[in-house]
Amino acid sequence: MTAVPDHGALLRAELTPQLTDGALTSDPDVVASFARDEAPFATVGQALALVRARTVQDVQATLRWASEHRVPVVPQGARSGISGGANAVDGCILLSVERMDRILRIDAAEQTVTVEPGIINQDLKDALAPHGLSYPPDPGSVALSSIGGNLATNAGGLCCVKYGVTRDYVRQVAVVLADGTLTRLGSTTAKGVAGLDLCGLFVGSEGTLGIIVEATLRLIPLLPPPLTAVATFPGAREAAQAVAEFMGSGARPSMMESLDRASIDLLNRFGDFGLDGQAGALLLMQSNGDGVAAEAAREVSAFAAVAERNGALDVAFSEDPEDSDALVATRRMAQPAFERYSTEHGGGQLLDDVCLPRTAIPEFYDRLDAIRARTGLMIAVVAHAGDGNVHPSVFFDTADEASVRRAHEAFDEIMAIGLELGGTITGEHGVGSLKAAWLARELDEGSRRLHRAVKDAFDPLGILNPGKQFAAL
Amino acid sequence: MTAVPDHGALLRAELTPQLTDGALTSDPDVVASFARDEAPFATVGQALALVRARTVQDVQATLRWASEHRVPVVPQGARSGISGGANAVDGCILLSVERMDRILRIDAAEQTVTVEPGIINQDLKDALAPHGLSYPPDPGSVALSSIGGNLATNAGGLCCVKYGVTRDYVRQVAVVLADGTLTRLGSTTAKGVAGLDLCGLFVGSEGTLGIIVEATLRLIPLLPPPLTAVATFPGAREAAQAVAEFMGSGARPSMMESLDRASIDLLNRFGDFGLDGQAGALLLMQSNGDGVAAEAAREVSAFAAVAERNGALDVAFSEDPEDSDALVATRRMAQPAFERYSTEHGGGQLLDDVCLPRTAIPEFYDRLDAIRARTGLMIAVVAHAGDGNVHPSVFFDTADEASVRRAHEAFDEIMAIGLELGGTITGEHGVGSLKAAWLARELDEGSRRLHRAVKDAFDPLGILNPGKQFAAL
Known part of the structure; x- marks a missing residue:
């Protein structure tokens, strides 16, 4: 991809007439503004041009041209991903489908x-x-x-x-x-x-x-309106045990989220959400009983009993939809709260995404405590607890080299613990460029070989989103 | 695969010591008894040997040997499939995993x-x-x-x-x-x-x-015990309309099966199941309300209302688990009843497996009537009606060439109608050798190319179950 400037001229000349008017732009400022998704610290290359496709034909023409000229193509949606999957690579065409939204x-x-x-x-x-x-x-x-x-x-x-x-x-x-x-x-x-x-x-x-x-x-x-319960615990371990027991009973909550002590703390610094600052962990649970109110009430009661058996400090319920919405909104404020903290403490946040057997989560929290103790780093965890899907955020000071190094080591160690405890390095955020090396560690040799073979079968020229998911396989 | 006898000797000599004692047999009678699944009229080849694997190592050793000698391998489970997927091909090793059952x-x-x-x-x-x-x-x-x-x-x-x-x-x-x-x-x-x-x-x-x-x-x-409802209709079209309306309302029955007039008739000839011989179609519906009895009752009532609105002759309920089991058992007797009829009428039955949009099913039944009228063939339909998955059985006389030809034409025409109405040639039975040519008709050119490329990526020597799913792609 050394002939980037030539490709740019050729691209404009040959591809523009095949596309919807205005779909192709090579204005450097516009192209640069599309160069990355929401992943911090993921590499970003310099794109050749941006195609904002309006039709299937736009996409087809772009790929035909790219194949003919061996030019990489990076597909993009809303660029809200957090693994660098939509980031530009050098000499690529950014192919955005955000305008195909019907x-x-x-x-x-x-x-x-x-x-x-x-x-x-x-x-x-x-x-x-x-x-x-x-x-x-x-x-x-x-x-x-x-x-x-x-x-x-x-x-x-x-x-x-x-x-x-x-x-x-x-x-x-x-x-x-x-x-x-x-x-x-x-x-x-x-x-x-x-x-x-x-x-x-x-x-x-x-x-x-x-x-x-x-x-x-x-x-x-349409999903029926849920009942909501909030339970607080002395620590993350107790909360995780309650989740494992509740889910192991065959319960079918429509939401089962958790916040650890650090997350509660950062939320309380961010705004007044009425969270108990003394709690070491919080579970936010909802049940919709598949539309049967009595069934939702039964399931919420069953949750309360499990929570109390596992040392809950407090369990509270709400049948009021506005209360429920407020609680869920609080949960969704965790990331803004984290961003505020990060901005005020050196600007670094690495968001991990490990999924584990639910029964391994208590040990996971113990080992996270050990990382905190050893590194002195702030690590806050929100989790889709019912799925065993934990999101530890590791905060660091981008201006402090040692802090940066420790944070990346902690981020990596979290994935290593995830694999060791029988889990996966990504439950939902994906591999992108951020976890490409870790994907190679998770998959065994046979699986890596199959991945490469499938990739070759679909994309023999290797033009589709290179340097991402498959980079280390 | 012309060197079959040599391969046989080599196989015994080389592979036997690598396998669990007694896993490999080349006794022609035993091998022949494993040569086919339950698909009638699917081609059956002559296998070289049978490996009844007991361990993962048995499977690995067999495939290593087969790869080395380019010998095809046909994997087998219980051989209860009905598309010929487990049938022997000439010169193959039959690799049964039925003894790996822990x-x-x-x-x-x-x-x-x-x-x-x-x-x-x-x-x-x-x-x-x-x-x-x-x-x-x-x-x-x-x-x-x-x-x-x-x-x-x-x-x-x-x-x-x-x-x-x-x-x-x-x-x-x-x-x-x-x-x-x-x-x-x-x-x-x-x-x-x-x-x-x-x-x-x-x-x-x-x-x-x-x-x-x-x-x-x-x-x-564990699934909660269901309530059961049975509704009879003047014809299959009315029953299908009731299903489309009920499912389109967002209902979540745990079972929604249908029998057409011919199926009811063949069941009544087979035994006394208490089915109304005047009915042109029957729907068997269950709801378990996710464990909430009142919800199950509500859903069954909603079904009854939809059935009556669509011209049901009769709707009956049962809360008695034994009654419910008996009704489901009756549904499961359809195939034995069909086999009896087939045995007494020339021995031929072709069982189709088309899945359609639910709203297309009424037209599907109309077009099936046209096939019946034109060919004079007995065609009986049981269906997983809630999924739009219809199983027409075409009966014929294996000794009458014209009947055989008409039956195969009808079988094919049913798949053609399935595709024309926006469905698929197989909802659950699979492609095997029976529908390999039809798979090529369902998939577009790009998809066929991807299928071939994936197959090559996984099985570059083409030794895995050749002549089946991929035969016509």
Whole structure:
């Protein structure tokens, strides 16, 4: 990719006439403003140009040209990812699908919706609600992130504990392959086993196999309003034990989130959310009883009993939807609170994303305490506790080399502990460029070989999002 | 594969010492008795030998030897499939995993189970019940089919309408690749996005990518006892309209099966199940209300209202578990009743497996009537109606060439109608050798190319179950 300037001129001359008017820009300022997602500290290269596709044909033309000239293509949705998956690489075309944001068809009878990839998750939810339908996956970025990006990363969220992840809702995708070929994978029907599950393979492939230009998603009826319970504990270990016991009983809460002492502390510094500053951990649990109020009440009571058995300091309930919303909003304020703290303490935050067996979480917290004690670093943990999916944030001073080094070591050590305790290095944030080396550590030799072989099969020229998910395999 | 006899001698000499005692047999009678699954009219080749693996090492040694000598391997579970996927091809090794049937670990806290592939689905269910756990997928062959085969075909069943298909329950697989490499794909945790979903890719791959030797499955609490409703209709079209309307309302029945007039008739000839011989269609619906009896009652009432609005002749309920079991048992007697009819009428039955949008099912029945009228063939349809998954059985006289030809034409025409109405050629039975040509018609050019490329990536020598799923791609 040394002939970048030539490629730029050629690109403008050859590709522009094939695209929707104004889709291609090589204005350096505009291109630079699209060069990265929300991952801090991930590498960012210099792109050749930006294509803001409006049509499937725009995507096809771009990939045909890129294949012909061996130019890398970095697909982008809303660039709200936090693993660097959408970051520019040197000499690439940034291919944004954010303007392909239409809902093509809501089929209430089939309980499906067909969308373009650029639609924002919350906008889709809002459009479905009047039809009595919902698309459950709700990553933290629900208000910002696009469905295409959600599919590319197999996004999770708060509701996964009951409703599963993005993959569980994808029936069919239309994708443009590296050479510009458009193909349709999967079946829109409730069941289908005609051939390999290549549709599922695209979910979580982070733009390395092709570009999703359309998706048909399974829907469910609007989620019923939940009851909410909040329990505080002396420490994270007790809270984690309560979660493991409750979930092991076969409970089906619609939310089961946790905050550790540091998270509570940072939230209390950020604003007045009424959180008990003495608590060492907090669980936020919801049950919707699948629409049956008595069942929700029963499940919340069962949770309270488990919490008390595991040493809860306090358990409180709310049937008031506004109270519930406020509690969930508090949970969603954790990241802004962390950002405030980070800004005021040297600007560094590394957000990890380890998923573990729920029964391993108590030990995980013990080992995190050991890291804190050894390094002196502030580490705050929010977790989708019901799924065993923990998000430790490691804070550091970007101006202090030793602090930077310790933070990255702690970030790495957290993943190592995750693997050691039977978990994975990423439950929902994805690999991107941030965890490419760790992916190679998680997968065994056979799996690495298969990954490389599949990548070669889909993208023989290696032009699709190079230097990311597959960089170390 | 012309050097079959030499390979046989070499195989015995070289492979036998590497295997568990008695695992390899080349006794022609024994080998022949393992040569086919339950698919009628699918081609069957002559195998070289049979390996009944007891250990992962047996599977690895067999594949290493087969790769070295370019000998095809046909993996087999319980051979209860009905698409010819487990049938011998000439000169192959039949590699049966039915003796690898242990439950390796039940983890109640994580709500998972880890099994070897040979365990029978119902045996697994029975072992889980005392732990209060269930593995929902329940193909018609639940009492006969193995989990490995269920995974290989992404088996469906009666509960899918509420609980999803096999793929929805697979967290991790250990597989032996074509060259004997053992690898572990997926994560045992509730969430995981580390790399491509190669675990999901194996589900439904019909033994063409590698051999599943272990699986970790997600479990849910034991299913609560359901309420059952039976509704009869003047014809299949009215019943299908009722299903489309009921499912389109967001209902979540735990079973929604249908029988058409011909199925009712063949059941009534087979035994006294108390079915109304005047009815043109019957719907069998269950709701378990997720354990809340009042919710189940509400849902059954809602179903009754929809049925009556769509012209039901009669709607009856039962709260008695024995009655419910009897009704479900009647549904499960359809295939034996069909076999009896077939035996008495020339011995031919072709069982199709089309999945359609639910709203297209009424038209599907109209077009089936046209086929009946034109060909004079007996065609009986049972359906997992809630999923739009119809199973028309075409009966014919194997001794009458014209009848055989008409039946195969009708079987093909049913798939063509399925595709035309927006469906798939197979909802749950799989492709095997029976529908290989039709798979090529369902997939577009890009998808066929990807299928071939993935197959080459996993099985570069083409030794894994050749001549089946990929034969026409």
